[in-house]
Amino acid sequence: MAFVLTFLLRRLAQGVIVVFLVSFLIFTLLRLIPGDPVRMMLGTNVSEVTLERKAKELGLRDPIPVQYANYLYNFIQGDLGQSYLLGESGGAAPTAQNKQGGQISAEAEIARDAESKTTRASVFKLIGDGLPYTLQLAGLGLLFTFMVALPLGISGGLKPEKWQARLAFFTGSLLISLPNFWLALVLILLISSNANLLPSIGYKGFAYTLLPAIVLAVELVPVIIRGLSVSIASSTQQGFVDGGIVRGLPWSRIVWRHVIRNASIPMLNMFGVQIGGLLLGGVFVTEYIFDYPGVGKLTIQAVLQRDFPIIQGVAILAAGVLVLVNILVDLVATYIDRRLKY
Amino acid sequence: MAAETASADIPARAMRGETMTRRMFRQARSMRGFQIGLGIFLVLLLAAVVLPEATSLSVTKISVKERFLPPFFLEGGSLAHLAGTDQLGRDLLMRSLIGLRNALGISAASVILMFVLGAGLGIISGYWGRWVDTILMRFTDAQLSVPLIVLAITILGVTRPNFGTIIAVLVLSGWPIYARVARSVTLAERQREYVRGAKILGASDIRVMLVMIAPNVLPPIAFVAVLDVARMMIFEALFGFIGIGVQPPTPTFGNIIADGTKYIVNYWWIPTMPGLLLIVALLSINMMGSALERARNKIFAGI
Numbered sequence: 147m148a149f150v151l152t153f154l155l156r157r158l159a160q161g162v163i164v165v166f167l168v169s170f171l172i173f174t175l176l177r178l179i180p181g182d183p184v185r186m187m188l189g190t191n192v193s194e195v196t197l198e199r200k201a202k203e204l205g206l207r208d209p210i211p212v213q214y215a216n217y218l219y220n221f222i223q224g225d226l227g228q229s230y231l232l233g234e235s236g237g238a239a240p241t242a243q244n245k246q247g248g249q250i251s252a253e254a255e256i257a258r259d260a261e262s263k264t265t266r267a268s269v270f271k272l273i274g275d276g277l278p279y280t281l282q283l284a285g286l287g288l289l290f291t292f293m294v295a296l297p298l299g300i301s302g303g304l305k306p307e308k309w310q311a312r313l314a315f316f317t318g319s320l321l322i323s324l325p326n327f328w329l330a331l332v333l334i335l336l337i338s339s340n341a342n343l344l345p346s347i348g349y350k351g352f353a354y355t356l357l358p359a360i361v362l363a364v365e366l367v368p369v370i371i372r373g374l375s376v377s378i379a380s381s382t383q384q385g386f387v388d389g390g391i392v393r394g395l396p397w398s399r400i401v402w403r404h405v406i407r408n409a410s411i412p413m414l415n416m417f418g419v420q421i422g423g424l425l426l427g428g429v430f431v432t433e434y435i436f437d438y439p440g441v442g443k444l445t446i447q448a449v450l451q452r453d454f455p456i457i458q459g460v461a462i463l464a465a466g467v468l469v470l471v472n473i474l475v476d477l478v479a480t481y482i483d484r485r486l487k488y
Numbered sequence: 489m490a491a492e493t494a495s496a497d498i499p500a501r502a503m504r505g506e507t508m509t510r511r512m513f514r515q516a517r518s519m520r521g522f523q524i525g526l527g528i529f530l531v532l533l534l535a536a537v538v539l540p541e542a543t544s545l546s547v548t549k550i551s552v553k554e555r556f557l558p559p560f561f562l563e564g565g566s567l568a569h570l571a572g573t574d575q576l577g578r579d580l581l582m583r584s585l586i587g588l589r590n591a592l593g594i595s596a597a598s599v600i601l602m603f604v605l606g607a608g609l610g611i612i613s614g615y616w617g618r619w620v621d622t623i624l625m626r627f628t629d630a631q632l633s634v635p636l637i638v639l640a641i642t643i644l645g646v647t648r649p650n651f652g653t654i655i656a657v658l659v660l661s662g663w664p665i666y667a668r669v670a671r672s673v674t675l676a677e678r679q680r681e682y683v684r685g686a687k688i689l690g691a692s693d694i695r696v697m698l699v700m701i702a703p704n705v706l707p708p709i710a711f712v713a714v715l716d717v718a719r720m721m722i723f724e725a726l727f728g729f730i731g732i733g734v735q736p737p738t739p740t741f742g743n744i745i746a747d748g749t750k751y752i753v754n755y756w757w758i759p760t761m762p763g764l765l766l767i768v769a770l771l772s773i774n775m776m777g778s779a780l781e782r783a784r785n786k787i788f789a790g791i
Contacts, residue, residue, distance in 0.1 A: 167630040175639075180646050315521065319778055322715075323770035325722045327729045328745060328763040335752050335760075372778070376785060419632070427635040431726065446730075449641040457638070465633040 154473070161469035168465035169221075169458060173214050176454050177206075183452040187230050204230075217458070226269040226462075227455035229448075269459040273441055280440035283355055284429055287362030294363065295370035302371065303378025303409070304401065314371050322368035326428065330361045330435045347437050358432045365428045366421065373416045377409040384408070411483050418475035422468045508787065509707040516711075516776075516783035525775030532769050536589040540582050550576040556755050572757045574748060583739040584762040588769055590740050594651060595720035598658035603713050605659060606666025607706055613667065614674030615697055625671070628664035636661040636723065644732035651734065654727060658720050666709065673705045711784045715777035718770045725766060741766045 184201045201207050205216060220227060302314025337357065338346040346357045381387075382405055390400040433442030441460060448456035506514075516522050555577035559570065570581045613624040640657050647653050677683065678701070686696055721741075727733035728742015736743050741762055748758030 164626065164629045164633065167626060168633055171630060172634065175642060179643060315778065319521070319771060319774045323718065323767050323774050325725050325741075325763065325766060325770075327726055328759075328766070331745070331749060331752065331759055332763070335756060339753060380785075423632060423635065427637050430635055430637050434730070445638060446641065449638060450645055457642070461634060461638070464635065465630070468633040 150477070153477075157473045157476070161466075161473065164469055165462060165465045166218075169217075169462050170214060172458055172461040173217065174210055176452075176457060177210050177213070183230050183454055186452050221462070224270075226273075226459040228266040228268050229272060229456055230266070230453045231451055232267045232272060232453070232456075269455045272444060272456060273459055273463060276439060276441040276444050279349065279355075279438065280429055280433070280442060282352075283358055283362065283433070283438065283440060284425055286355055286359035287366065287425070287428070290359055290363035291366040291370060295367045295374065298367075299371040299374030300378055300406065303375035304382065304405075306375075306379050311375065314375050318368040318371040321364050324364055326361050326365050326431055327435055329364060330357075330432065333357050333361065334436075349439050354436075354438070358436045358438050361432050361436075362425070362428045366424060369416075369420060369424060370413075373413055373420075374409070377412040378405060381405050381409040407482060411479050414475050414479050414482075418472040422471050426464055426468070512707070512711065512780070512783045512787050515786055516779045519779040519783065521775045522779030525772045525779065528768065528772035529776065532588065532765075532772065533592070536585045536592065540586050540589070543579075543582060550578065556751075558755075559757050559761060572755075572761065574744070574758050575751055575755070580744075580758065580761050581765075583744055584741070584765045587739045587741040587744055587762060588765060590651075590734060590738065591721045591724050591766070591769075592717075594654055594658070594724050594734075595717045598655045598662065598720050599713055599716050601655065602659045602662035602716075603666055603710065606663035607670040607702075607709060609663070610667035610670025611674045611697055611701055611705065614671035615678055615693065615701065621671070624667065628667055631661070631664045634661075637726070640723070640727060641730065641732055644727060649727070649732050649734060654724060654733065658723060662716065662720070666713075669709055670705060673709075674701055677701050677704060708784050708788070711780040712777070714780055715774060718773040718777065721766070721770060721773075 182201075184197055184204070184206065188197060188200060198207070205213055208216075217227070298310075298314045298317055301310040303311075305311055334346045334357070337343045344356050345351075345354050348354065386404055386408075387400055390404060429440065430442035430446060432438065433440045434446045437443065441463070444456060445460045447453075448460070555573055555575055557573040557577075559572040559580075572580050574580055574583070609624060613621045639661050643657050643660075644653060683696055683700060686700060691700075724733060725741040725745070728740040728744075729746045730742075731746065733742045734740045736747070744762045745759045748755075748762075751758050752760075
């Protein structure tokens with residue numbers, strides 16, 4: 147037990163460093179790249195003076211290390227900051243609305259600023275609102291993925307020279323060649339619009355998760371099939387399979403208790419490194435295309451509108467999740483294969 | 489000739505004086521999937537290079553009279569426009585072929601660059617170890633947890649997206665994987681006898697890395713990199729679709745499909761036909777890539 151604890155502590159400490167590194171990289175990148183968030187917030191009609199005042203108020207004119215230190219200070223207290231653009235009610239904050247209005251007097255602008263400060267949504271809440279939807283989509287996508295990839299990958303790995311392997315190979319090659327946004331378009335056209343079988347755009351109930359989850363699964367299935375069939379095939383070549391046959395074990399027992407168990411270690415590692423990232427990227431794109439109200443859509447919009455606090459918050463969340471998944475993967479791997487060291 | 493046919497039957501067996509890389513190539517070439525993939529790919533490549541130059545159809549000229557023509561197999565379609573025309577009367581096949589040309593150029597360039605950068609840093613990191621290794625690996629950790637798409641929109645959303653910036657973004661997000669793999673193989677290779685022998689004979693570190701480790705370590709990684717060419721093509725198309733790719737009127741798969749989305753209900757072929765061509769191209773590359781990968785596995789692990 148003590149081993150597990152030291153392992154956990156060490157990995158968590160390393161993980162915290164990675165998360166900070168990610169947040170710092172994203173933080174710096176956002177500020178180095180042109181594109182002024184204050185311009186986005188206030189529209190094009192405000193005076194240069196107001197613009198600068200607002201930027202100073204948000205701390206955007208401080209040196210980057212100072213800004214980052216402030217951000218970290220708030221972050222440690224559990225405050226991820228407030229969105230630049232989104233209001234408490236989910237819509238755009240009042241400041242964004244004067245884009246169409248004419249030149250407004252400085253007093254009116256100041257009043258508006260004061261008003262907007264109280265109504266801008268906290269990043270914590272925005273992410274919290276989207277997270278359940280995203281988790282639902284990711285979970286369902288993974289479920290679909292396993293339903294298709296496990297049988298194909300395992301049978302393909304067990305019979306490398308037979309039709310099963312060929313089926314796995316061609317399914318994998320075909321699915322990995324489908325661009326997710328194109329597939330989403332075609333599915334919306336065929337299933338949603340023409341056949342009226344499943345709803346697709348937005349979210350008004352569980353059925354709206356199905357099509358995005360399918361698109362997500364199509365992206366993941368080929369990766370799992372490939373990894374699984376390779377690791378199963380290499381594990382059937384090892385001595386313990388012959389040993390099992392000599393001992394007179396039934397084939398099914400050899401496969402289930404020995405081959406798959408041994409093959410699951412490289413799979414788990416792949417799951418941590420590759421699937422985590424793929425799932426994350428896939429969720430972002432599918433949510434954006436299907437207008438699905440999760441964290442992914444929130445992020446893509448935030449990036450397009452230079453809404454720094456949201457991007458930073460999501461980056462920290464994503465890095466944290468990936469770090470945790472990888473720790474979990476290593477824990478499970480040592481549980482399955484006791485020879486592995488923590 | 490006789491020796492040639494004999495060896496084709498047992499491709500996994502080594503011929504005398506043959507390098508590992510040659511053997512893997514020979515193994516891959518004997519696979520059906522590789523042959524089909526290569527065939528399709530060559531045809532598409534030839535079409536993408538030659539057809540848009542040879543045809544009289546313009547890819548940017550607007551022709552109102554000919555807009556919304558369906559593909560040839562539908563009623564109202566003609567053989568002059570095999571895949572039909574778009575909302576401005578431009579030939580879809582020619583536009584898609586130019587898109588293919590752009591996509592291939594961008595993805596091939598970015599994979600080569602990320603391979604050189606990633607594998608180079610990986611070998612240095614694995615060979616030197618110590619603090620270089622620690623810093624580089626934590627850096628890849630951090631970068632691998634930032635989704636490519638976020639990085640891409642952040643950078644391409646404000647800079648003017650062109651071939652250079654798109655390739656830069658792809659390289660920036662792709663190099664860590666190569667660095668990781670190259671590093672882990674180098675770690676194993678560094679302890680081999682031949683490296684120690686060379687060091688005793690007075691070979692410099694640079695020499696050991698470039699002349700001994702790199703030729704051993706890189707070819708297997710390069711085999712799998714072929715699959716990444718297809719992956720980068722998908723990303724390039726995705727960028728175009730979101731509006732952060734190469735800008736119109738230069739045709740890319742992404743912006744053709746994005747422009748056509750508005751017309752999908754009545755003129756379904758505008759967004760779908762370019763997608764089909766993209767899929768065929770990706771399929772051919774992936775078939776070659778998977779064959780190369782399986783050949784590598786067969787030679788190294790016997791599976």
